[in-house]
Amino acid sequence: MIYQLTVTQFCKMLNNLNLILDKAAAYADSKKFDMGVLLEARLAPDQFNFTRQIQIVCDTAKLGASRLTGKEAPKHDDNEKTLAEIRTRISDTISYLESFTEKDYAESATRHISQPRWEGKYLTGEEFVLHHAVPNFYFHMTTAYAILRHNGVDVGKKDYLGAIPYKK
Amino acid sequence: MIYQLTVTQFCKMLNNLNLILDKAAAYADSKKFDMGVLLEARLAPDQFNFTRQIQIVCDTAKLGASRLTGKEAPKHDDNEKTLAEIRTRISDTISYLESFTEKDYAESATRHISQPRWEGKYLTGEEFVLHHAVPNFYFHMTTAYAILRHNGVDVGKKDYLGAIPYKK
Numbered sequence: 001m002i003y004q005l006t007v008t009q010f011c012k013m014l015n016n017l018n019l020i021l022d023k024a025a026a027y028a029d030s031k032k033f034d035m036g037v038l039l040e041a042r043l044a045p046d047q048f049n050f051t052r053q054i055q056i057v058c059d060t061a062k063l064g065a066s067r068l069t070g071k072e073a074p075k076h077d078d079n080e081k082t083l084a085e086i087r088t089r090i091s092d093t094i095s096y097l098e099s100f101t102e103k104d105y106a107e108s109a110t111r112h113i114s115q116p117r118w119e120g121k122y123l124t125g126e127e128f129v130l131h132h133a134v135p136n137f138y139f140h141m142t143t144a145y146a147i148l149r150h151n152g153v154d155v156g157k158k159d160y161l162g163a164i165p166y167k168k
Numbered sequence: 169m170i171y172q173l174t175v176t177q178f179c180k181m182l183n184n185l186n187l188i189l190d191k192a193a194a195y196a197d198s199k200k201f202d203m204g205v206l207l208e209a210r211l212a213p214d215q216f217n218f219t220r221q222i223q224i225v226c227d228t229a230k231l232g233a234s235r236l237t238g239k240e241a242p243k244h245d246d247n248e249k250t251l252a253e254i255r256t257r258i259s260d261t262i263s264y265l266e267s268f269t270e271k272d273y274a275e276s277a278t279r280h281i282s283q284p285r286w287e288g289k290y291l292t293g294e295e296f297v298l299h300h301a302v303p304n305f306y307f308h309m310t311t312a313y314a315i316l317r318h319n320g321v322d323v324g325k326k327d328y329l330g331a332i333p334y335k336k
Contacts, residue, residue, distance in 0.1 A: 001169045001294065009298050043211070043318040121334035126169065130177050131332050138306030139313075139328060146314040150211040160307060164299050166289035 002068060002129050003105040006137075010061040011097050013141055014090050016162040017057070020145060020155055021090075025083060027153045035083050041147050052078075053144040054086055057137060058093040064133040065097055067115075068108040068125050170236060170297050171273040174305075178229040179265050181309055182258050184330040185225070188313060188323050193251060195321045203251050209315050220246075221312040222254055225305060226261040232301040233265055235283075236276040236293050 028035040042049045048056070055078050066073035074096060080086045113128040114121065123132065145160050196203040210217045216224070223246050234241035242264060248254045281296040282289065291300065313328050 001298075004294070004298055005173075005302075009303075012299075013303070043314055044320070047317060118334060121336055123332070123334060126172070127333055130169075130172055131180075131329070134173075134302065135177075135181070135306060135329055136325075138303060139310050139325065142307050142310035143314055146211055146311060149215060150318070152212070157304075157307065161299070161303055164291070165295055166286060166291060168289055 002108045002125065003100070003102045006061070006064050006068065006129060006133055007097050007100055007105075010064075010137060011094050012162050013137070013160075014057070014061065014094050014097075016160060017054070017141065017144070018087065018090060019162075020148065020153075020159050021083065021087065023155055023159065024148050024153045031152075036081075038148060038151060038153070039081075039083065039086070041151055043143070043147055043150060047143075050144055050147045051080055051086060053140045053147065055080065055089065057140040057144065058089050060133060060137045060140065062093050062096055064129075064137070065100055067113045067128065068111065068133075069100060069104045070111065071100075071104070170276045170293065171268070171270045174229070174232050174236065174297060174301055175265050175268055175273075178232075178305060179262050180330050181305070181328075182225070182229065182262050182265075184328060185222070185309065185312070186255065186258060187330075188316065188321075188327050189251065189255065191323055191327065192316050192321045199320075204249075206316060206319060206321070207249075207251065207254070209319055211311070211315055211318060215311075218312055218315045219248055219254060221308045221315065223248065223257065225308040225312065226257050228301060228305045228308065230261050230264055232297070232305070233268055235281045235296065236279060236301075237268060237272045238279065239268075239272070 024038050025035055028038060039051045040049045055076070058076070062073050074092065076089060076092070080089050108125040111125040112122040113125055142160070145155060149155055192206050193203055196206060207219045208217045223244070226244070230241050242260065244257060244260070248257050276293040279293040280290040281293055310328070313323060317323055
């Protein structure tokens, strides 16, 4: 289930984010303000702004895949300034995630995952997904959404959730 | 993994929420305003307020467990008005989740899940967790957090994530 949670589902959410960005751009256009205002918006003065939230959403997905599979991730310099650059960051992340198959995740649940800031400590892949990758990904995704929502962009939970594969 | 994702981890997040409520109450106290102001706060005029976000967090966890196991859930009338009532709602939800064991989830991945509003359509348990329970739970949890963050409560991502079970 790790592959579904962190590849299939994260790709879906990043595609939802693209459609949310369409709505944000249309709103800026209709109100005749610069989209940069939304890209720099935040909900508290000491909170990361919208652009940084998106960078972290992307990194949580990208580095999660890299750590869970042991494959190197492409580098990003976190210097996106425009909507076009943010879209490129998102599509790069989706492409990287799509380069994996379920087979790459065969050992992921038991793999030892660490990060420099954890000072030699580790989590198993399953713990990493449960306690770190999933809550962090949705945290920054929802925070980005909330920043737009607070600023009047006409987004609703359906935009966040995306299509649900109901069966008859 | 469904049990870990939707019982163990949701319980952990609800306990984190309790500590976040402690910080909110301490903040209201220190600034000498009524806690009810935060309970009714929202980020947009057509968004559910803080109290409703918590009710939905709790219901997403409670009804998820009920649907994934086929066991009836306790009823709640969504009439919480005070911090004490909200705390009771959260602790009720934790107690309900804690009444399950991993064994109760043996068939959960393949169980057909439906809701009245889905008009006879269904998801498998695994699809329900991936596309519905997990994204919804973290959405309302993070929205509740963001409402407090926006209003000046001194919460950070560590409060949201809670303890991480690092190993040496």
